[in-house]
Amino acid sequence: MFHLSMQFRSPPTILSFLKWHTLVIELRTIVLCDMEQRNLRTVLRKNELYKVLQ
Structure with a gap:
């Protein structure tokens, strides 16, 4: 269950990171x-x- 929540949480952070990076x-x-x-x-x-000067 914990692992699933981590998986769900990771894509938005990646997206936000990409946005921030761009x-x-x-x-x-x-x-x-x-x-x-x-x-x-x-x-x-x-x-x-x-x-x-010249």
Whole structure:
């Protein structure tokens, strides 16, 4: 009986874990994209500075 209840309990936790995992991945990609954009902007700014200095 106990084993059965454990079996019934496990799928939802797996599902919730998968949902949470995909959420974390999405958040990570969003953060990474944002960081890349910022890096691009700083690189562009540095290039502009170099042009001005030259």
